[in-house]
Structures are given as structure tokens and as C-alpha cells.
Amino acid sequence: MRRILVLLPLLLGACSSPYDSAHSYPQNPAISDARGQPRDSSTFYFPAADSLHPAYLPKSKRPSVVWNTDIRFANCAGALEGASYTLTYFEAPVLSNYYLGADIVRFLWERSFHRPVLLTLRHDAAGSTLHTQLLDKHPGFHTLTVLHPNSLPATASARRRAQAWKYYKETMADPQFQREVAEGKRRAAQVKAEETTVPVTPEQWEHLQELLAQTEFPKMCPCQPRPGKLDGAYWLLETHSASGYHQVARRSPEEQDGFRRACEYLIDLSSVKDEERY
Known part of the structure; x- marks a missing residue:
């Protein structure tokens, strides 16, 4: 399996030779x-x-x-x-x-x-x-969403469900949130x-x-x-x-x-x- 490691950028010399600009x-x-x-x-x-x-x-020539x-x-x-x-x-x-x-x-x-x-x-x-x-x-475009309380796992407590419903209703009724939703959908x-x-x-x-x-x-x-x-x-x-x-x-x-x-x-x-x- 190929491993992906995160390090500081290795900015190699991407153009060691002059680029040919003769694009017809x-x-x-x-x-x-x-x-x-x-x-x-x-x-x-x-x-x-x-x-x-x-x-x-190319992928075929990359190290492990x-x-x-x-x-x-x-x-x-x-x-x-x-x-x-x-x-x-x-x-x-x-x-x-x-x-x-x-x-x-x-x-x-x-x-x-x-x-x-x-x-x-x-x-x-x-x-x-x-x-x-x-x-x-x-x-x-981007979509703003709020987790619907019905998406909570079956094991969620009644208290957690109540909190989720409260947050969901308040957010959906927030004019600023609705403006941001509309802006995300606007071209x-x-x-x-x-x-x-x-x-x-x-x-x-x-x-x-x-x-x-x-x-x-x-x-x-x-x-x-x-x-x-x-x-x-x-x-x-x-x-x-x-x-x-x-x-x-x-x-x-x-x-x-x-x-x-x-x-x-x-x-x-x-x-x-x-x-x-x-």
C-alpha cells in the first residue's frame, strides 16, 4: 500500500531546462x-x-x-x-x-x-x-447544511436529541443563515x-x-x-x-x-x- 506522508514542501526545480513556447x-x-x-x-x-x-x-513511476x-x-x-x-x-x-x-x-x-x-x-x-x-x-456553488436530528444514531440520548432539535430549529430560523444559504446557491x-x-x-x-x-x-x-x-x-x-x-x-x-x-x-x-x- 502506498503511504502518504506530510512534510514541508519540497519545491524542486520544476524547470531545469527552458520551456519550448512554440504553441501553434x-x-x-x-x-x-x-x-x-x-x-x-x-x-x-x-x-x-x-x-x-x-x-x-506519473503514478507508474512513483516510489512506494x-x-x-x-x-x-x-x-x-x-x-x-x-x-x-x-x-x-x-x-x-x-x-x-x-x-x-x-x-x-x-x-x-x-x-x-x-x-x-x-x-x-x-x-x-x-x-x-x-x-x-x-x-x-x-x-x-456551496451548500450549507445543518445536521437533522433524525440523522442521530438510534443510541442517542433524549437529552442529545432535544439539544439537536433546538439547534436545528434556531439555525433554520436564523435570517443570517438563510442569507448565507442563498449566497451559496447564487451564480x-x-x-x-x-x-x-x-x-x-x-x-x-x-x-x-x-x-x-x-x-x-x-x-x-x-x-x-x-x-x-x-x-x-x-x-x-x-x-x-x-x-x-x-x-x-x-x-x-x-x-x-x-x-x-x-x-x-x-x-x-x-x-x-x-x-x-x-
Whole structure:
């Protein structure tokens, strides 16, 4: 039997060799149409290969003892599925399947304790614009429940049953609890009142390109999981041009990280520049 042991994260060098960013556009109609419209809400927005990293070990090659915080046993499939789901709520196009006729840099910012943000910088012969979108909550649904007294075991005492009924009735009658139940069932919505589009100057566009070049963005591994880290923020940056597509995702990158600086430059240009960063 394979044992799962919990230790401090073993952050191995996930990209010992440069990543090949030469993603050609597959033009697969099962993923999206030529305008980037996804097939449905289950569409995976990213190249399948972006779910793995060079250090990943498939189950067939793993040792008998597995550390649940070892990067060799973690991948990015779940995180990218979640990001894809969030992008459908923004009604965002798929950038990895067809070339959409303009250079696009898109930043998805999913923070554990704040609203999701999507920044889309579009650059073509007519100029450049930065579009900011927000959701009013994280996508997905959750259900709040209270143990029904009839679910107690047959051996439960009369006193315990009486306490359970009292708690159940009080909780079900609590307006705050009912509001939380309704909120858990509510679909996330775009905050149109806070949506903005601002012009980006040629100098600002060039500076962003310089930041991406400094961090060697095209050579960065798309996937670098941090197993064992649940809270924080998910920073996902995509570049889309006639020459190809690339995406990189990191969880709570360090402030001095070049990838984070490129993302933060987009934040600084946007209407969410005062939002908390982590």
C-alpha cells in the first residue's frame, strides 16, 4: 500500500531546462470557434501539456512512499480547470486555439479572499487598450447544511436529541443563515458598474514587452505547482500573437519575482491598481 506522508514542501526545480513556447494554434472546433467562443462551460482553455511540468512523475513511476507536498507528485490540471471555469464567467474567449487577429496579453487574478479580476490588454494597428473586469464572488456553488436530528444514531440520548432539535430549529430560523444559504446557491456575476477600458500608450506597451523579455516569459514553465499551499492568490498570464501562444501560472509569486512584476504592471495600468496584492 502506498503511504502518504506530510512534510514541508519540497519545491524542486520544476524547470531545469527552458520551456519550448512554440504553441501553434490547433484550430480545434471542439474547443472553440474561430472567434474564441468556448464550446461550453466545461471547455479547457489551455493546451493540455500545460498541466504538467518536467519534474512530474506519473503514478507508474512513483516510489512506494509518496510525500503529499513533493512537487514531483503534483500537477496543474485542477488549477487550470478552475481557471477555465472562471474565464467562462467573464465570457472570455479561448486564446490558445485560434489566432484572434490581435496581440493580447491577459491576466487572470484569483485571490482567495477577494473578487476575481481579469485584465485584457489588446494591441493592434489601431492602438492598445486595457479592459478590466471583476466578478462579485468566486464562481461555483456551496451548500450549507445543518445536521437533522433524525440523522442521530438510534443510541442517542433524549437529552442529545432535544439539544439537536433546538439547534436545528434556531439555525433554520436564523435570517443570517438563510442569507448565507442563498449566497451559496447564487451564480457569480460580472460587476458591470466597475468594468473599465483605458487606452495604453505605445511606450506602456513596449515597457510591458520589456518586462516579459526580462523574465524570459516564453521560456517559463506554464506549470509550477506549490503542493500544500491552499490560500493565497493564483496569478495566470497569457500572451497571444500571430507567432504563437504561451501561458504561465503561479501561486502567490514573490514580490521580487520578474513574472509578478510584469503582472503588476498591468494591475498598475488598470482600475484595480489599489486592490490588495498577495
